[in-house]
Amino acid sequence: MPQSRKSQISLADTPFYHCISRCVRKSFLCGVDHATGESYEHRKDWVEQRLLFLASVFAIDICSYAVMSNHVHVILRVDQHSARRWDTKKTLIQWHKMHRGTLLTQKYLMGIELTDSEHKTVASTAKIYRERLQSISWFMRNLNEFIARKANKEDECTGRFWEGRFKSQALLDERALLACMAYVDLNPFRAGIATSLYDLSHTSVLVRLKAALNKGKKQQWKTKGLVKFKESEGIEGEKTIPFSFDSYLSLLKRNMEFITSSDTTHKKASLCHSGLPEQMGFRADTWDTACKTIETSFSFVIGSSESMLRFKKSTKRKRMVGMTPAKMLFDTAV
Incomplete structure (x- = not known):
């Protein structure tokens, strides 16, 4: 039975949420139609531009996003403190x-x-x-309705463009955030439509890379709605992603190497025991699984078993789905 959005979002527990919207019947309504060969790639630009625009309007910032041919991933951070000062x-x-x-x-x-x-x-x-303006539901509503109307106008038709409801997953701790960001940013690579970081089109990581290479130029406006990494501009605390951009890029590169390598046993150990996964407390045999299956392994809450139990208590739930993968992926330190 579908649960109300209110019961899935608890800003007292975390400001970070992973949201996914899928096209109806998982059709390629933003990519290349395999049946007709017609390209709708330009619609990915619509989605990306709308996301960045909404981040400049709402008291909600974007940690990462990936616009795919038949679905969209976005990790949002709700800034309640700023909204209350408006x-x-x-x-x-x-x-x-x-x-x-x-x-x-x-x-x-x-x-x-x-x-x-x-x-x-x-x-x-x-x-x-x-x-x-601090509601994730209203943010996603203003994204999905805008794109649906524009696409239907182009197709000269009516009807649903997206599946009825977007999926949301609360990211309860730093390890959940790191794994989910890597999962989102590497979506095009795992789908086989990118071969390097600079091929990760319509993702937040590519926007950040271009902005770093073109300081003071066109790309800078796009990063305004993106949450800054820990080392950026001396900003600390909840307003930042709790690790550096350089270390995150290094992690993505190593993940790419791991995905394309056949020597999985050696790679799993070297991938975890170098950089962010080890610093964040991941075991060598769990990091790859965490950043590859995090969406499907969990329901609407992602984190350690302890953080999930706190979420359960604060939202007055009788049971909590996902405790087994939480214990396996996030509870045991390196």
Whole structure:
């Protein structure tokens, strides 16, 4: 039985969430249609640009994303603290970047004089918008509905573009975040449509690489909605990804080498015992499994068994799916 989104998201436990949207019947509605040979690759640009735009509007930033031919992966970080500091004007400005708002909110932003009663109504409306601007459900809704309308207009048809609901997975600790980011960024490589880091088109890692190579140029605006890595600009704490970009890139390169190598036993040990996996506490025999099967091994919560039990308690659940893979992949240190 489907669970409500509210029961799957607990910002008190974690601000990080892995979200997946799939095209109906898993059709290649954003890639090349194998039946007709017609290319819809340009729609990947639509999705990527919309993701980065929404990150500039919502109090939600992006850790990583990958736009594939028939599905989209995105890891989001909800910034509740920033949203709560937004006053009425800031909130309305952000909302009006996507939607028209109401006649009163339009008048307010135009500086037209309002009555006391109208000011109260505007403040009440802004409160609703502020909640929506820190909501993962509203973020994904504004992504999926926009792309569906645009694609249907191009195809001159109506009907569903995406499956009914997007899937979300709470990432409860740093190891879950690292494994899931590697899983997302390497999606094109595992699918056989990329051979190097610079071939990982329509992924966040390629945007970050291009921005690093073109400082002060075109690519920089794209990174504004991306969560910075730990070493970036001296920012620490929850506002960063808790490891460096260089170490993460090295990890992705080693993962690529491992995937294409036949010497799996040696590679598993060398992959884990060098760099981030070892630092983060992964065993040699679990890292590859964690970053390759993390989506399918877990339901809506990913992390150690201890963090999952805390999530269970805070969300008042009777049972928690995924305890066995949690113990196997995230509980035992190197």
